[in-house]
Amino acid sequence: MRKPLHSLLLVYVLICLSSITKAQPVCGFDKVHRQLELQHPAYKNRVEQNEVKLRNWLDEHKPSGNLQVDGRVPNGPETIYEIPVVIHVIHTGGAVGTNYNPADAQLTGMIDYLNQSFQATWASYPLAGAGGTRVPFRFILAQRAPDCTPTTGIVRVDGSSIPGYVANGVFSQSAGADDSLVKAITLWPANQYYNVYVVNKIDGKDGYPGTVGPFVAGFAYFPGAPMYIDGTIMLASQAKSGQSTLPHEMGHAFNLFHTFQGATGATCPPNANCNTQGDRVCDTDPTNEQAFFTCPLSTDNNPCTGTPWSDQRLNFMHYTSCAQKKFTPGQRDRMIASVNALRNGLMTSAALTPPPATTVTAALCQPLSIVHLNNNNDMGATRLQLNTLDDSTNSYTPDWVFYVDNTCNMGTNMIMTQNYTISVSTNTNRQIVKVYIDYNDNGSFEAGELVMNSTTPASPVDYTHTTSITPPVGAVLNKPLRMRVVADFFTNSSIGPCSNLQYGQTKDYAVTILPASALPVKIYDESIKVRNNKLQFSFKVGEQQMVKTYALQRANKKGNDFITVKEFAPSSGINGNAAYAVEDDQYNNSSSWYRILATELDGAKFYSRILGTGNSEDDAAGYIKVSPNPSRGSFTVAVPVPPGTNVQLVLTDAFGKTVWNGSRISDRPITISGSFPAGLYFLRATAGQLKWSSKVVITGN
Ligand SMILES: [Zn+2]
Structure with missing residues (x-):
């Protein structure tokens, strides 16, 4: 039976109406990536060489299917890849805080959200351990500019003089200034910084209310793009906390394709070999373009697999409109391979520390030109x-x-x-x-x-x-x-x-x-104090000649996920000795663990003892706590070590005779109980090299 033509037309008109009344952010990656491959055979070659490097790196570091670097699991709690970021706001002359010139707080909020997205700690997305994937990247605004002057990592430049910029912003597919012209007015070296450009418009659309239909929200390039073009371009309207444009573009920056890579409309991408086809990630399902701007149910079938979408519909690298977002472990591993094999300069870059006291002496001469200016022969160190x-x-x-x-x-x-x-x-x-x-x-x-x-x-x-x-x-x-x-x-x-x-x-x-005599730093006499809701970590050092930076690090109450809360330079101590007291400005009175990380000039890392805030009682931390004390012979012991630490306990009476001993794992309350005669006792606790002792008074029944 034939359907009457007019009803088909009506359906078509309705679909078009519904799709043009809503703004639909898309990403310009595919188009600019293809264009660059056509324009620059050298880029196309580099992308292919890089694909081999990524595969080799993953093969080398996944000996048994689990990613490992130097015997550690690089996505484990101790490993963080710190990425220096510079945000260039290309405004059109408007005041800071207006639509095309977002305020600093909005941009730092965007970076916080980016970090929480990667670390699967953004509250409304699947959290790590509950379906989310923790990607161990931390994006941090740079503290020094390429010319060694201090910076906030946010640079504001008026782009009005770039032809076409005010009217249409940056060109992606139809209108605006070439992105290389926009980047040329404020360009930081891509091997030392990841450049993010916040722009007024892309292809004439700004993404603010009033924008209808699809609009390009941003685009980024793979590693290997020419230095003058590498980075993310994104709309000012999307440059805020909760907008997934930046996490998505950072995925591209670290070699992620879209999960619909290779699809055209309803046609699914080839996926016979998930390592070399589609998005080259094996735990993402291939998808086509039909789910754009919709959020399928997790039980709906993905037409490219015939199986339910499940969490695949939430992927950061798709255009579904689902409110939650996540990466997969396979995408995480590809991004880790990318930063290690292709963007490794970002790990060497000192951009996250303030400018040095001494800079390198100027060279008396340097090359002033090149003989074959337009050569395409790929010569120079890679x-x-x-x-x-x-x-x-x-x-x-x-x-x-x-x-x-x-x-x-x-x-x-x-x-x-x-x-x-x-x-x-x-x-x-x-x-x-x-x-x-x-x-x-x-x-x-x-x-x-x-x-x-x-x-x-x-x-x-x-x-x-x-x-x-x-x-x-x-x-x-x-x-x-x-x-x-x-x-x-x-x-x-x-x-x-x-x-x-x-x-x-x-x-x-x-x-x-x-000098040949440099000795490693020694950290000792660590203590922690909580007073008036302020937490202070004190320590002393010897032999700090080699120390480049100290960092105060905080873990959660389980002792996992140490993050740096404050970084500071060594003082000039006599004979390399010094004493420090450093505060955690964000201390929120919850129990957590602290340590000091000393990083030496040659990259060697040394850690202090780990001290806990216990239950945040003043001065309780750093010492064992016995309660109740006095007791009738049953009391609990809190030891300031991370959960999971094995603790040896010995209770002796006033004459030195052992009346109780045992070992416990510290994450359970350690309870000592017995029918001890009334009197004074001494409790000794040992965990590795750490030792504590406390008087215990037992009153008897
Ligand atoms: Zn994209």
């Missing part, structure tokens, strides 16, 4: 590794930058007369690599300061040059020195530290040489 310094970047192509000064944020330390391996990767063509360190800090590189001179062999052309470096006696100590990495076509063997290269790139980093 990865540099030395001690804690690890920087993956593009070569000269497709960034088109022949000299990069990374010395403010990208550096490491070496101890004098010790050996270190430096490795420099180059791709696609045979290259010559020379590395210099300005050991005498005079601003130039003498012949004796050449520390690597290596040429790619005939094959393979993708090559990692390595050599051993030993900082010599006589090197200038305890201040950052300039290291210069030069790479060019291998026939150009006469290049020096300041040469204008033929095709390649020159990059500067910082290295600090430490």
Whole structure:
């Protein structure tokens, strides 16, 4: 039977009406990603090479299906990847706090929400342990700018002078200024910061009330995008807490595709091999575009699998309109692989600490030009590794930058007369690599300061040059020195530290040489005090010459998930000794655990004892607590160690005779009970190296 045509038309008109009356945020990733691959063959190659690097990294770190780094589970409570972020607000001249120029509080609220989304602690989304997936990333606004001046991590620039910007904002698919022009007015190096651009409009739509139909809310690029274009563009209207645009774009920034990657309309994406097809994540179901702007029931069937949607409908990387959002463990692992294998410079970057007291001495010369300006030969270092310094970047192509000064944020330390391996990767063509360190800090590189001179062999052309470096006696100590990495076509063997290269790139980093006698820090005499709802952690240190930063860290009441609540620089103590008292400004009177993390200049980490606030009674923390005391012979013992710690207890009478002993796990109330004669007793508790004792008075029955 044929349906009358007019009723079909009516249905069609109704669908169109319902879809244009509601604003529907979409993401411009697919379009800009495809466009960039077409424009820049070098980007397309890099994306393919990066896919191999991600797979290799995951294969190497998932020996038994569980992700591990250095024997630790990297998504475990102790591991956090701190990502330095800079927000560039490209306003149109309006005051701070107006629609296109959001206030600082709104933007920091957006970052807090982003972190809670990743850590599965945003109250209205599935929480970690209840279907949510904790992604161990923390996004933090930068504290130092690329020129080593202080910053809040929020930069405001008037974009009115960019042609087309005021009327239409940034171009994604139809209208507006090219995003490279917008980024050019405030661009921070993508290997040191993740750039977020808050813009008035995309394709002429701002997403504020009055916007109808689909509009692009934001877009981002994969790692490997040219430095002048990498980052997230997002609408000011979406730049606030609770809007999932930024978590979604950060997914792309760390190599997540949409879960409907490869779908067209009702056609499902190929998914025969979940590692290489669709979104390349195996625990996300393939989906098509039919569920856009709807929220299917969890029991509805996904047409691409024939099985119920379940939580797949909540995925951050889909356009369903479900109010809750989450990532999957497979997406988490891909993002962790991305930050380790492709955006590792963000882990080296010092952008999260205030500017240093001493900066690197200016170079007396540097390359001023390049011979083949438009070459597309992928020459220059693509990865540099030395001690804690690890920087993956593009070569000269497709960034088109022949000299990069990374010395403010990208550096490491070496101890004098010790050996270190430096490795420099180059791709696609045979290259010559020379590395210099300005050991005498005079601003130039003498012949004796050449520390690597290596040429790619005939094959393979993708090559990692390595050599051993030993900082010599006589090197200038305890201040950052300039290291210069030069790479060019291998026939150009006469290049020096300041040469204008033929095709390649020159990059500067910082290295600090430490005296050979440096000893590790010692932390002792830790104590904790709660007074007037203020929590103060005090400690003393010896041998702090190597310490770069201290951090006060707080865990939840189970002793999990230590987070840094305050970071501070060492004072200049006599002979490396000093005493500190630091407060937790956000202390909320609940029981929690604290410790100090000392990070040394070479990246080594040392922790203090862990102290608890117990039940927040003044001065109770740091000591064992016996209650009731006096008692009739039955009392409980609270020991200031994290739950799960094994505690040995010994009760002796006034003559030293043991009347009770046992061991307990500290997360249960430790109750000691017996028919002890009335008198004075001593209780001793031991947990590892920690020891406490307390008088116990028993009154008898
Ligand atoms: Zn997207």
